[in-house]
Amino acid sequence: xxxxxxxxxxxxxxxxxxxxxxxxxxxxxxxxxxxxxxxxxxxxxxxxxxxxxxxxxxxxxxxxxxxxxxxxxxxxxxxxxxxxxxxxxxxxxxxxxxxxxxxxxxxxxxxxxxxxxxxxxxxxxxxxxxxxxxxxxxxxxxxxxxxxxxxxxxxxxxxxxxxxxxxxxxxxxxxxxxxxxxxxxxxxxxxxxxxxxxxxxxxxxxxxxxxxxxxxxxxxxxxxxxxxxxxxxxxxxxxxxxxxxxxxxxxxxxxxxxxxxxxxxxxxxxxxxxxxxxxxxxxxxxxxxxxxxxxxxxxxxxxxxxxxxxxxxxxxxxxxxxxxxxxxxxxxxxxxxxxxxxxxxxxxxxxxxxxxxxxxxxxxxxxxxxxxxxxxxxxx
Numbered sequence: 001x002x003x004x005x006x007x008x009x010x011x012x013x014x015x016x017x018x019x020x021x022x023x024x025x026x027x028x029x030x031x032x033x034x035x036x037x038x039x040x041x042x043x044x045x046x047x048x049x050x051x052x053x054x055x056x057x058x059x060x061x062x063x064x065x066x067x068x069x070x071x072x073x074x075x076x077x078x079x080x081x082x083x084x085x086x087x088x089x090x091x092x093x094x095x096x097x098x099x100x101x102x103x104x105x106x107x108x109x110x111x112x113x114x115x116x117x118x119x120x121x122x123x124x125x126x127x128x129x130x131x132x133x134x135x136x137x138x139x140x141x142x143x144x145x146x147x148x149x150x151x152x153x154x155x156x157x158x159x160x161x162x163x164x165x166x167x168x169x170x171x172x173x174x175x176x177x178x179x180x181x182x183x184x185x186x187x188x189x190x191x192x193x194x195x196x197x198x199x200x201x202x203x204x205x206x207x208x209x210x211x212x213x214x215x216x217x218x219x220x221x222x223x224x225x226x227x228x229x230x231x232x233x234x235x236x237x238x239x240x241x242x243x244x245x246x247x248x249x250x251x252x253x254x255x256x257x258x259x260x261x262x263x264x265x266x267x268x269x270x271x272x273x274x275x276x277x278x279x280x281x282x283x284x285x286x287x288x289x290x291x292x293x294x295x296x297x298x299x300x301x302x303x304x305x306x307x308x309x310x311x312x313x314x315x316x317x318x319x320x321x322x323x324x325x326x327x328x329x330x331x332x333x334x335x336x337x338x339x340x341x342x343x344x345x346x347x348x349x350x351x352x353x354x355x356x357x358x359x360x361x362x363x364x365x366x367x368x369x370x371x372x373x374x375x376x377x378x379x380x
Contacts, residue, residue, distance in 0.1 A: 002195030002236040027073040033264035034059040035081040057265040067263040070283040077104040084111040109151035121162040128166045177225030195238025199309040220249030227335040243316035249341035255296035259314025298345040301353040
């Protein structure tokens, strides 16, 4: 099953509890980045463009678990960087599992096979392995030959040892619908993974490759063409049916940027996992200080083409809980691939993009250096 029953029940109860208490803004998934360092340098990535002194920083076990407690989200996704580079990643995962949170450890799997024996299979832990298509597509997407074979080998080993494994797939405009369908068939029927997480790539302003990100129009048509393929109903996605329906242009959702808050070495990232426009020192400060209405498609130029799961899956999940019959109809009939699409959000009044990355990182690096120097003097 793509999502364990216990996870569906607990997440549903969590959302209903928030609704009953009248809480309008609450996190669904904590994006916990314990480091930015990675053993790949993918051209579509905007997360590893930092100087070495920043790439060498790590969140401690205590900092990670405090973030989990402060945020309170029922699901914790651990992206990066490559989390398996972190020497204390096992203790971090064990601490989160002990709190009965559902952990998705995102990895390119190059280090997974040799580290599997350090982890214990449990419904609370899923390895989310990054694969961007079949071998030729994936190796090109991550700019390193041989990575697909190593990741596939690690997936088979993890499955044999009883671990839950998802495939995390980002689509760009280089893959056709037929190629995507072939890949989903492979993941479901050959690899036998529990689920597939799929999303169009976000056009990070710092990503080396700016030519192959999908527009919203192209994304919707691509997913309609993908879901037309015979056997589409048998693919196992670890996402809500209504999010997939949204990707195919059948839902006019607005982003829920507070649904997946991000904690990394700088603090709590404003406003979301994809944009980097400042940091808050605490989770509560993040929730209180961000002017959320200034972000999202139609509100901000940087969000114009975004349809990424971290912003729209929380919207779809909330809609599923509020309108279960609508979700059931899509589940039973499949995603609609014909007819008129849902109205698109008007972009006429969106505010212009602000480019603050350089100054922001320089300031944060300086603050961190000053803090470490002060702590060093105090210790001496």
